[in-house]
Amino acid sequence: MDLNLNAEERQFRDELRAWLEAHCPKDWPEWREKPLEESFAYLRSWQRKLDEGHWAAVSWPKEYGGRSATLMQQAIFWEEMARVEAPSMANALGLGLIGPTIIAHGTPAQKKRFIPKILSAEEIWCQGFSEPNAGSDLASLQTEARLEGNDYIVNGQKVWTSFGWVADWCELVVRTDPAAPKHKGLTVLLVDMKSPGVEVRPLRQMTGESEFNELFFRDVRVPKENVLGQVNDGWNVAISTLMFERGSYGARLHLLFKRNIDRLIELSFKFQRNGRSAAHDPLLRQKLAQCYAEIEIMRLNQLRAFSRVTSTGVPGPEGSIQKIFWSELNQRLQQIAQEMLGPYGQLTAGDSLAVDGGIWSYGYLRTRGNTIEAGTSEIQRNIIGHFVLGLPRSY
Amino acid sequence: MEFGLSESQRLLQDNARKFFQGECPMEEVRRLMETETAYDETLWAKMAELGYTGITFPEEYGGVGLGKVELILLMEEAGRALLPGPLFSTVALAGAAIDAVASTEQKKRYLAKISSGEARATLAMLEGNASWDLGELRVLTANDRLTGEKLFVPDAKVADFIVVVARNGVFLADSKAPGISIHAMKAMDLTRKMYSVRFTNTPVERLGSVTNLPGALDTAAAAVVAEMVGGMQRTLDITVEYAKMRKQFGKPIGMYQAVQHQCADMYLETESARSAVYYAAWALDESAPDAAMAVSIAKMYASDVARRVGNRGIQVHGGMGFTWENDIHLYYKRAKASETALGDSTYHRERIARLAIDARAASSQSA
Secondary structure, eight states, X not given: OBOSOOHHHHHHHHHHHHHHHHHOOSOHHHHHTSOHHHHHHHHHHHHHHHHHTTXXXXXSOGGGTSOOOOHHHHHHHHHHHHHTTOOOOTTHHIIIIIHHHXXXXXXXXXXXXXXXXXXXXXXXEEEEOOBTXXXXXXXXXXXEXXXXXXXXXXXXXXXXXXXXXXXXXXXXXXXXXXXXXXXXXXXXXXXXXXXXXXXXXXXXXXXXXXXXXXXXXXXXXXXXXGEESSTTOHHHHHHHHHXXXXXXXXXXXXXXXXXXXXXXXXHHTTSEETTEEGGGOHHHHHXXXXXXXXXXXXXXXXXXHHHHSOTTOOOOTTHHHHHHHHXXXXXXXXXXXXXXXXXXXXXXXXXXXXXXXXXXXXXXXXXXXTTTTTSOHHHHHHHIIIIITOOOOOO | OBOSOOHHHHHHHHHHHHHHHHHSOHHHHHHHHTSSSOOOHHHHHHHHHTTGGGTTSOGGGTSOOOOHHHHHHHHHHHHHHTOOSSHIIIIIIIIHHHHHHSOHHHHHHHHHHHHHTSOOXXXXXXXXXXXXXXXXXXXXXXXXXXXXXXXXXXTGGGOSEEEEEETTEEEEEETTSTTEEEEEEOOSOSSSXXXXXXXXXXXXXXXXXXXXXXXXXXXXHHHHHHHHHHHHHHXXXXXXXXXXXXXXXXXXGGGSHHHHHHHHHHHHXXXXXXXXXXXXXXXXXXXXXXXXXXXXXXXXXXXXXXXXHHHHHHHHHGGGGGSSSSTHHHHHHHHHHHHHTTOOHHHXXXXXXXXXXXXXXXXXXXX
C-alpha cells in the first residue's frame, strides 16, 4: 500500500498540468450561461483541442488515440480537470462509454470508421437503451429490428436519451429475436441519427430543463455491418457499456462534491441558526462534518476499487457500491444545504435573493435523479446481492 | 499510487487469518468469554512467538518494526475471529502510548517485555465523566503518587502494568503496586472484560507528557476500527450464508430483495469502513498532515456502521439472530464496546468539524 504518486503518475500529472495551464480556456463560465446550441459548439472545440494533445480519452489504448492510462492515472486526470474547472467534453458518452464498447466488441472496420471521430467530437454519440416499458428491466425492451436484405428495419421508442438532440450516432439496443428468452434476443446496432424515420423530441424534467430526449424510430434502415458484437449477443455488449458507466463515473465527481461541501462550510458562517451562525449550531456542525467525511470515504472507496481492477480497465459489479454511494451522498449533501438555507433554499435562478444563483434549489431537485439514472439504487443493490454476495436471483 | 496490499502484507493477513481460525475458533471464544478474564496463556505465548505482540514496535526495543498498516491488518483478523484477551489493550493502547511518550530507556524496558510476550498491559484513561478529551481529565499525580479512579479499563485484571493518563502526564503503574484495586465492570461484551481501577496513593513512574499522546490514541482508534471491520465482515459473511440456506415460502430468504438489500448495505458499509481505516493507517505511517482527520473519519464512520451492520445481520437472521446460540450477538456486543472506545461517532464528528469548519474560520480571519 502506497498512496503517494509514483514517478510515472507524477510525470503524467505534471505533463497534464502544464498542458492545461497552456490550453484550458478561462472563459467557460460566461459560455455556460448561453443557449445550449452555442455552448455545445464551445465544448466541441474544447474537446478537439484536448484530442490534439491526446488528452481526450486517456483511458483508451494508445493505438486508438488514448494514452493507455492506468485507472490511477485516470483518477488523476479527472481530479486535475476538476481542479482547474475545465469545461466538460462534448462527446461525453462517446468517450466514456460507447468508444470503449466499440473498442471491446467492434470489428476492425468499425473501429477505423468510428473511433477517430468520437475522439475529435466530429460525431457526437447517444445511447438508446431505456424504453417507456423497459427501465430497470432493460432486457424486456421492445424496439425491434428485422433483417430485410442487407439492412435491419428498426421500429420502436427510446427514452431518457442524453445528447439525443445533437447526436450524430446512437448505440441502440434492439430485439432481433422475439422468440428467444429476453436476454438472448437482443442486438446492438450503431445507428446514424440522420437516417430517415428517426425523430428526436425533448423530454422536460422536474428541474424545468431538457437534458434528455425521447427517440422515435419508424422503419429506420440500418446496414447489417453496423451490428456491434454478435447478433443476439447484444445483452453482453450493453452490459459492458453499463459497467463503464458505473465504475469510473464516481471518480469525476469527487472534486465537484468537495467544492460543494467547501462552499456549504463557507455559507455556514453567513447563515444564522438559533441565534448563532450555522457553523456553530451543534446539529448542523455534525451534519456538515458527516458529509465532509463521507465525501472523503467516497474518494477512498474509488481508489481502492481502482487498485483491485486489473489492467483491462473493465470494472466489475463492485462498481455498484460507488454508484449507490455517490448518488445517495449527493442527495444528503443537498438536503444539508436546504436545511441551512431555510426559506432561501427554494429560490431559483433569476431571483435576486437566490443563493449562488439558485444552484442549491436546482441541485436539490436534480439529485433526485441521481438514484434513478444509470441504474436505480434498487438495481445496484440487486447486483451486489446476486453478483457480489452470491445470493439467488430475485427475478 | 497503490491502495492494494503488498505481497508481504497479504502474507501477514493470510497467516493471521489462518492462525486465529486454527487457534481461536468460535468454540474457544465462547469458552474464554465464560472465564473471569477471557485470557489464555498458551494462546498469548503463541501470538508472542509469531511477533504479534511486538508487531509495530521498533526492533531496538525487541519489536518486529512493522508499520501501522500491518498493525491494522492484524487487528482486522483479530476482530474477525472475535479474539478475546488483551492483544488490543497491550499492543494498540498501552504499547502505542509507551512508544509515543516514554524515554528510550523506558521503551527498552517495557516494549521489550510486551514484544516478548512476557508482559501484558493496558491503558487507563476514562474517568467518571467518560470523556475522551484530555482536557477534561481530573486525576493527577503528586510526588509520583496517584490517587483516583479510572473506568472502562479493558483487560486490567491480566495486565502486568497499567499506563495511566493523568492531567499532568502519562504514568505507568505496576499492577501489583500498593493501593491498586481492580473491580470488574459488568459490560455487554463478554469477550473483552472491562474494569474500574482505583488508585490510592499508588507509586507510579512518569513516562512523559500528554503532548505526544494524541498520536498514540489515533493509532489505537485505527486499530479498534480495524477490529470493527473484521467483525463487520464476519457478520456479513454469516448473514449471507444464512440467507442462502434459510427457506421460507419455499425459497431461500436471500432471494427476496428486502433481504438482499440489507446484505448489500452491509457490504457497502463494511467496504467503506475498510477503505477509511486502511487509508488512516497509511496516513499515520506517513505522518501525513491529514492523519488525525483520516482517523476521525474512520472512527466516526465505523462507529455508526458497525452497529448498523449488526442490526441488519440480526434482522436477516430473524428469530435465530435473537438467540444466545447464534454467534451474531457476540459480534454485536463487541461492536457496541468498540463504538464508544476512543470516542463515538458524535465525538469524532465534532473533531472533524473543528478541523474542517473552525480551522477555516481561523484561517479566513488571519487572511
